[in-house]
Amino acid sequence: MNKKVNANRELRLARWLTAFHLGIALGYLGLIIKAAIDGLLWRADFTAFYTGGAIVRQGLGPHLYDLNLQARVQQAILGPGRMFYDGVLPFYNPPHFALVMVPFSLLPLGLAFWCWTALQVVILARVIQRLRSMSSGWDATEHWLLFSAFLAFSPLFLQFVHGSLSLFVLWCLIEFYLALRQGKEVRAGVWLALAAVKLQAALFPALVILAGRRWRALTSAGAAGVLILGATSALLGPSIWPDCFHWLNVTSGYFDRFGVYPEVMHNLSCWPWRCRWACCPTPRPGFSGSCSIWLWSSSPAF
Numbered sequence: 001m002n003k004k005v006n007a008n009r010e011l012r013l014a015r016w017l018t019a020f021h022l023g024i025a026l027g028y029l030g031l032i033i034k035a036a037i038d039g040l041l042w043r044a045d046f047t048a049f050y051t052g053g054a055i056v057r058q059g060l061g062p063h064l065y066d067l068n069l070q071a072r073v074q075q076a077i078l079g080p081g082r083m084f085y086d087g088v089l090p091f092y093n094p095p096h097f098a099l100v101m102v103p104f105s106l107l108p109l110g111l112a113f114w115c116w117t118a119l120q121v122v123i124l125a126r127v128i129q130r131l132r133s134m135s136s137g138w139d140a141t142e143h144w145l146l147f148s149a150f151l152a153f154s155p156l157f158l159q160f161v162h163g164s165l166s167l168f169v170l171w172c173l174i175e176f177y178l179a180l181r182q183g184k185e186v187r188a189g190v191w192l193a194l195a196a197v198k199l200q201a202a203l204f205p206a207l208v209i210l211a212g213r214r215w216r217a218l219t220s221a222g223a224a225g226v227l228i229l230g231a232t233s234a235l236l237g238p239s240i241w242p243d244c245f246h247w248l249n250v251t252s253g254y255f256d257r258f259g260v261y262p263e264v265m266h267n268l269s270c271w272p273w274r275c276r277w278a279c280c281p282t283p284r285p286g287f288s289g290s291c292s293i294w295l296w297s298s299s300p301a302f
Helices: 002-037 045-057 067-078 095-105 109-134 140-151 154-162 166-181 185-195 199-211 215-236 240-251 283-297
Strands: none
Touching (some): 002 140, 002 154, 045 067, 045 109, 095 109, 109 140
16 A cells, blocks of 8 residues: 555656646747847857868868957858857867858858757757657656756756757767667777767777777777868868867866856856866866766676
């Protein structure tokens, strides 16, 4: 009898939580619509991506990481009356991503943003499908609770407002994990190379497969990475990757400028000691990488 009462109580709680999550998700949707109506969606990561694509489209790809050039091109895109706080939101991503953004840069900024958003919706559907397959043994109530919590997750809202890459990287890492779990290491390596569009997102999984001696996965990731490097260098010039790493080294010291605002970031920079660590990036990757390797290596499937 007590078990039945407890089960009913848990069911009611799960339904209330699901409704609560869906309410938050609908609120997020309303905020996105309000931002669109107010014409605020240009203040997004997507504008930096679009700027990178526009620079490459204009034949200036070898100078992609010239901050002054980025500022001039971005201001021409935004037009009078619109400007980021520091004068420019820089393009921080690897050069091959600028090539991906070239087709979007053929469209007006607003239309390109919505095309990008539509692509993100497709990726979101795929991620939810993957989450469903990963939780195939759960009942309907548990599935609804999982999906509603995911939709109410604030970084997902920020993903759509900012037009960022987080959802794509999440999809890549889910596919990477599933491929490893199924023993398909070559496929896992390819997904890891795709996730490297945000280099920091691919670093720790790479350390994990290195620690696990998944040599085929490492070889596959390396081969895909060499292919990406070669194709990008052929299109943008051999100096583009040295310029990229020099740019990342320079911008790693940015704090409260050029789009780097640790107080509003969902990462270790927002910890109470962020002011000390944000200016010293080395301990954060070391700490997080050690935790990642420990968690993965302690898993029975590792």
